[in-house]
Amino acid sequence: MRYFIKLAYNGTNYHGWQIQPNASSVQETLNNALSVILNSEINIMGAGRTDTGVHAKEMFAHFDYEPKFDTKSIIHKLNSYLPKDIVIFEIFAVSDEAHARFDAKKRTYQYYISTYKDAFSQDGSWYYHQNLDIDLMNQAAQLLLNHTDFQCFSKVNTDVNTFNCTISEAYWNQENNQLIFTISADRFLRNMVRAIVGTLVNIGLHKISLSDFSTIIENKNRNEAGFSVPAQGLYLTKIEYDYV
DSSP: OEEEEEEEEOGGGSSOSSOBTTBOOHHHHHHHHHHHHHTSOOOOEESSOOOTTOEEEEEEEEEEOOSOOOHHHHHHHHHHHSOTTEEEEEEEEEOTTOOTTTTOOEEEEEEEEESSOOTTSTTTSEEOOSOOOHHHHHHHHHHGGGOOBOGGGSOTTOOOSOOBOOEEEEEEEEETTEEEEEEEESOOOTTHHHHHHHHHHHHHTTSSOHHHHHHHHHHTOGGGSOOOOOGGGEEEEEEEOSOO
16 A cells, blocks of 8 residues: 655754765655564655755655554654654555655745844744845746746756746745745755745845846856855745645
């Protein structure tokens, strides 16, 4: 049988989601825990990959396991076994053809900027004290919806077949001393959100104009786009499926 698992994690102590040599990853940690609890070698497939230090408030993955089991009991055992920075919310059976990565219809990320220094939020947001023109940044964010090729925001030398993504929403709002950027799309490129935020910050500083922003996207050159903001402010917040 195939099962979906819904989880969240603080990415501070991990080199991203995906298994890699000589580095701690969320995928490997969860594989090991499931293999011990279910007494069988388990290999999970995630809905996507988060980079080093990036967090997930909602992540889905799937794994195959034939014997039936009590999901509530396994969730309790997993949460007791796993490190404190990984939490399991749900485990539920799906069809054998269901795929956590390929069936995802939309993904949403949020980026958090703290406008004042806070000793308790250093690992969960980026402290940036300069004044930003949020209205102008929101105007630029709306321009993203007019484009589909985002090569300029992708990590160079990445192994992808296309740089096309369909962005359905992108906007900033302010909550007390935090600026929050929300963006949703059918897929994201490596480093894409952090590069977009860095470029929008340059817009907010009046370093580049709205027309410059459109030209950067059209030129498809990563060197023309803005800096990549720190990973600790980025969260994967929602993944949507037709059947979940």
